[in-house]
Amino acid sequence: MAIVQSSYELVFIPSYRIFALRDIDMAADSGLRDALFPSDREVVTATDCDIYVKVSQDILPVRVVVNVYGSPPGRSSWLSDVAMPSIANLHCPSGQLLLCDIMGSGLAGIDIPCGQGSCSVAIYWRGRKRAEAARASILRAMAGGATPSEVEELQGRNSGVEEYLLEIW
Numbered sequence: 001m002a003i004v005q006s007s008y009e010l011v012f013i014p015s016y017r018i019f020a021l022r023d024i025d026m027a028a029d030s031g032l033r034d035a036l037f038p039s040d041r042e043v044v045t046a047t048d049c050d051i052y053v054k055v056s057q058d059i060l061p062v063r064v065v066v067n068v069y070g071s072p073p074g075r076s077s078w079l080s081d082v083a084m085p086s087i088a089n090l091h092c093p094s095g096q097l098l099l100c101d102i103m104g105s106g107l108a109g110i111d112i113p114c115g116q117g118s119c120s121v122a123i124y125w126r127g128r129k130r131a132e133a134a135r136a137s138i139l140r141a142m143a144g145g146a147t148p149s150e151v152e153e154l155q156g157r158n159s160g161v162e163e164y165l166l167e168i169w
Contacts, residue, residue, distance in 0.1 A: 002069040002169065008110055010064045011160055014101035017058050021051040021066075021121065021166060024096040024108055044123050046088035051121055052102075056128040056162055057135040063160035066099060069169040070113045078124055078165050085122040085167075092119060097168075113169060124165040131162035 012019075020028065026049055045052045055062050067073070076085070090097075095116040100106030112119040138154045146154075 002071045002073040004067045005070055005113060006068045006111065008066040008099070008107055010066075010099055010107045011061045012064075012101070012106065013058060013061050014055055015103045015105070016101070017055045018102050019053050019055065019062075019064065019100065019106070019164075020102060021053075021090065021097055021099050022049055023090075023092045023094050024098040025094045026050075028102065043125060043128075044086035044088070046086075046090075048089070048091045051088050051090060051123065051166075053123060053125075053164060055131075055164075057131050059135045059138055060131055060155055060162065061159045062131070062162040062164065064099060064164045064166065066107075066110055066166045066168065068110065068113055069167065072120070072169050073122070073167050076122070076124060076165065076167060079126060080124040080165070081126045081128060082124060085124045087120060087122050089118055089120055092117065099166075110168070119168050122165075122167040124167075125163065127161045127163050131158070134158035134161060 043054055092112050093116055095112055097110040098108045138151060141154060142151055
C-alpha cells in the first residue's frame with residue numbers, strides 16, 4: 001500500500017462553482033470553456049494541463065483534500081458518492097501544482113512526486129446532495145427574513161459538507 005508523502009487541505013467557496021488543479025506556472029487552459037458549460041451530470045473536466053471540478057453550490061465553503069503519493073495509492077478508503085473516481089493525467093513542467101478557483105485564489109506549491117513531468121490524479125467527491133439541500137435551506141431562510149447572523153450560523157453549520165479528495169501519484 002502506498003504511503004502519503006504530503007497532504008494539503010483547502011476550505012473555500014470557489015468562484016463560479018469551479019476549482020482547478022494545474023501547473024503553478026501555467027495559465028488556464030482551453031478546457032475552462034468546457035468546464036463552465038458541462039452537462040449537469042459532469043463533475044470533472046480535464047485537459048493535458050488542467051483539471052476542473054464543478055462544485056454543486058456557491059454559498060457554502062467546500063473542503064478539498066490533496067494527498068500526494070510516490071506510487072499509485074490503490075483503492076481509496078475514503079467513502080465517496082461515486083463508485084469509481086475520475087482519473088486524469090496532468091502535465092506539470094514546473095513540478096508544482098496550484099489548487100485554485102478560476103480567479104486564481106487558492107493553494108500554491110503542491111509538489112508532484114516525480115519532480116517535473118506528468119502525474120496521475122484520482123478525484124473523489126462526497127456530500128454534494130447534502131450541500132445542495134443546505135443551500136436551498138439557507139436561501140429559504142434568507143427569503144423568509146433571516147438575520148445575517150442566522151444565515152452565518154446556517155453556513156457555519158454546513159461548511160465543508162461538500163468534500164473532494166484528489167490523490168496524486
